Amino acid sequence: MKGLKKFYRKTLQERWDVLQDRKILTNEQIKCLKRTTDATELGNSMIENFIANYSIPEGVSFHYLIDGRDYIVPMVTEEPSVIAASSHGAGLIKKAGGFKTKIKQRLMLGQIILEDFQDFQELREKIDHEQASLLRIANEAHYSLIKRGGGARWIRCRKLADDLMSIDLAVDVQEAMGANMLNTMLEAVADYVRKEFSQTVLMSILSNYATECLAVAECSMPLSNLKKENFTGEEIGHKIVQASRVAQLDPYRAATHNKGIMNGIDAVVLATGNDWRAIESGAHAFAARDGLYRGLSQWTIVGGQLKGRIELPLPVGSVGGSIGILPLVKVNQKILNVKSAEELERIIACVGLGQNLAALYALVSEGIQKGHMRLQTKSLAIAAGAKADEIQQVLSMMSKTKGKNLAAAKAAIKEIRRNKQHERN
Ligand SMILES: CC(C)(COP(=O)([O-])OP(=O)([O-])OC[C@H]1O[C@@H](n2cnc3c(N)ncnc32)[C@H](O)[C@@H]1OP(=O)([O-])[O-])[C@@H](O)C(=O)NCCC(=O)NCCSC(=O)C[C@@](C)(O)CC(=O)[O-]
């Protein structure tokens, strides 16, 4: 498109001008972009072709008692009812003593993919034999990690096809998520393999399937705690177990089950400046680890207790990437009051489990729409064009109607305005 060439070389004002001159945006729409950019330097230096700061609401979730410590959890999300549900689930778990977590290790994996090798077995033996040198080369490529107590830990080889193999490098990345660090190390090792082993390297990159960075969260509660209106605690507990089984058997349900889990996980990952695409891709790969895509959490009843467990890769950092740059991330780290990336992992796993409990609890009892739509109605009112001083009235009118949809919200606004006009006349 004319005028958009070398967009990245233009100043922010020039970019807005081009968008307006080309009639891509109106003057009003440009003003909307401008209103978001009180601090332009940050966004402009973080990403390319910057035109605005896109904001998503942030809230806090309560009742997280994790390994005996209370946490307030900041969550960034555009979806109504996620934060309420998170607090609800965490509250049910807190009543029974809170969450327990486990983390075995925090290693990130990277891959050097070789192609057209002659003999896999022979090459594997050669790489095993030179493991110490390869680890040293990796460490020399990012030496500061060694000073922090981290560094490359082990190497393994996997045959992917007759002509393709992966050299996997495992690295203790300490407090970082480690993608960039690992990529630097991988490229150094790949260079050595190319030159010294005369191998063809296809590419080198970290893997987001972070199987060496798993977090587990568990909880247990008496069935009687689950009692609700027309249901006994036993009934609800049994139905939650059935819902959990369905998510293990059916990928159609598993995807939705996991979407509910990621409602909470993504919101905390975003609030803490971490890479949510990395967490999403790793979680879903883990969910399909035995060939069938399954729910990331499971619920069982043992000795009159409902027990929940979630396990997933959570390679988050407390430093690195945009974490140290975004001012709100610092504020959110303060709200969470976490001391390390590992502690953050534990919290995020618990949020996934708490979120899942709330969703299943609603689904198998009153259904999702009652609680969710009560909170979604506000968004509907805004989407229908309600002004700030009309929202409460729209909500109260919609609470009396059956259809909680955009048409109902629009009808409510129309009536409010008609009544106002009437009063004025
Ligand atoms: C919405 C609730 C919590 C209402 O549930 P309720 O039983 O009406 O709530 P309550 O009034 O008894 O309050 C219980 C707790 O919920 C929290 N809470 C309650 N209301 C609020 C609020 N307005 N603002 C903030 N927090 C709220 C709050 O923590 C409160 O305890 P308190 O702190 O008062 O002691 C419940 O119905 C629920 O958890 N529903 C699940 C909603 C959900 O999962 N939403 C996500 C969107 S749907 C989806 O994307 C996922 C899904 C469902 O498809 C996943 C799946 O299929 O597995």
Ligand SMILES: NC(=O)C1=CN([C@@H]2O[C@H](COP(=O)(O)OP(=O)(O)OC[C@H]3O[C@@H](n4cnc5c(N)ncnc54)[C@H](OP(=O)(O)O)[C@@H]3O)[C@@H](O)[C@H]2O)C=CC1
């Ligand atoms: N596939 C993927 O997921 C990919 C993701 N990315 C992106 O990479 C970024 C994350 O990479 P990452 O390597 O973590 O970030 P950085 O490149 O920012 O590296 C981490 C930084 O943190 C510093 N640091 C300070 N204290 C510590 C500590 N205690 N432990 C560890 N590091 C410390 C390191 O300092 P020093 O330099 O002194 O060691 C380093 O500068 C994200 O933005 C992600 O989106 C990039 C490529 C691919």
